Amino acid sequence: NAGVTQTPKFRVLKTGQSMTLLCAQDMNHEYMYWYRQDPGMGLRLIHYSVGEGTTAKGEVPDGYNVSRLKKQNFLLGLESAAPSQTSVYFCASSYSPPGGVYNEQFFGPGTRLTVL
Amino acid sequence: RKEVEQDPGPFNVPEGATVAFNCTYSNSASQSFFWYRQDCRKEPKLLMSVYSSGNEDGRFTAQLNRASQYISLLIRDSKLSDSATYLCVVNSGGYQKVTFGTGTKLQVIP
Numbered sequence: 001n002a003g004v005t006q007t008p009k010f011r012v013l014k015t016g017q018s019m020t021l022l023c024a025q026d027m028n029h030e031y032m033y034w035y036r037q038d039p040g041m042g043l044r045l046i047h048y049s050v051g052e053g054t055t056a057k058g059e060v061p062d063g064y065n066v067s068r069l070k071k072q073n074f075l076l077g078l079e080s081a082a083p084s085q086t087s088v089y090f091c092a093s094s095y096s097p098p099g100g101v102y103n104e105q106f107f108g109p110g111t112r113l114t115v116l
Numbered sequence: 117r118k119e120v121e122q123d124p125g126p127f128n129v130p131e132g133a134t135v136a137f138n139c140t141y142s143n144s145a146s147q148s149f150f151w152y153r154q155d156c157r158k159e160p161k162l163l164m165s166v167y168s169s170g171n172e173d174g175r176f177t178a179q180l181n182r183a184s185q186y187i188s189l190l191i192r193d194s195k196l197s198d199s200a201t202y203l204c205v206v207n208s209g210g211y212q213k214v215t216f217g218t219g220t221k222l223q224v225i226p
Contacts, residue, residue, distance in 0.1 A: 035216075042120065042203070042216035043160070090159055098207050098214045103148065107159035 002026055006091050006108035013081045013115045021076040021111050023091030031094045032074040033058070033105065034066060036087040043090065049074055050097065081115045088112050119143060120206050122217040130225050133194050137220045139204030140186040143213075149180055149187045150205040154219065160203055163189075194224045 007022040023032065030051050035043040045058030047066040055066045063085060065077045074093075078085060092105040121140045129135045141149075149166035164171065166178040166187050177190040187206075191198055204217035 040218060042218050044216075045214065098148075103207075104150075104162045104165075105160075107161070109159050110157075 004091055004093055004106050004108035006089075006111050008111060009109065010112045011114070013078075013113065015082060015115060017081050017115075018077070018079050019081065019113075020078075021089055021091075021113075023074045023076070023093075023108055024072055025074075025091075025093040025106070025108075026072065027093060027095070027106065028071070029093035029095050029106075030071070031097055032068065033092045033094075034064070034074065034076045035090045035092065036060065036085075037090060037110075038087050046076065046089075081113075083115045086113060086115045119208075120204055120215045120217040122202075122204050122220045124218060124220060126221040126223050128223045128225055129194055131194055131196060133224075134190065134192045135194055135222065136188055136190045137202055137204075137222075138186050138188050139206075139217055139220075140184075141204075141206045141215075142185070143206070143208040144182075144185060146185075146206045146208045148207040149178075150207075151176075151178055151187075151189050152203040152205055152216075154201045154203055156200075160216075163202070191222075194222075196224050196226065198222060199224045 004025045033048045034046040049068040052071040089111045091108040094105045151163040152160040153163045154160040170179045175192045179188045201219040201221045203219045
């Protein structure tokens with residue numbers, strides 16, 4: 001039981017390049033999330049998904065796209081990377097939606113992305 | 117005012133000490149509250165949920181004060197392994213209303 005895994009762990013891009021971050025979970029969770037974490041700021045929600053085939057915008061969606069073709073996978077794409085997208089990206093999943101006291105989000109180990 | 121505010125610290129405490137962190141939130145309609153722990157360069161992990169009546173898990177106690185709009189985390193008998201950043205998480209309803217605090221850094225010193 002690997003939990004939540006993310007690929008790659010590190011990446012350096014040049015401005016304008018594209019890439020896809022892969023998140024996979026083996027807990028059969030319906031709900032999946034992509035966050036970014038920047039110094040001095042809390043984790044901010046980029047996009048989320050409430051089930052296979054669904055996606056929705058979070059707090060900071062601009063410059064990112066997502067897809068959830070399979071329940072266990074949630075992909076985050078950067079079409080044209082910008083230096084402002086330098087960050088640590090965390091994927092998370094949960095069994096139930098946010099709001100309940102029993103809601104726990106399980107996070108992947110993160111992807112450290114630098115855009116030059 | 118930020119939606120969720122935490123003292124960034126660092127809190128430097130000796131082993132065995134008791135330390136407490138507070139986290140204030142601005143939305144009085146907030147519904148659920150959590151403390152997560154994040155080790156350096158690692159992912160956040162749930163430490164405990166915060167129930168209205170307060171709850172305890174071993175050396176950790178979480179409290180909610182709705183009137184003053186803050187939650188607290190008390191750590192007794194601090195261990196070196198408690199050194200981490202503690203994130204406050206507040207949910208005000210819905211996926212886009214889950215707000216993470218910036219975290220409070222704790223360093224337990226031998």
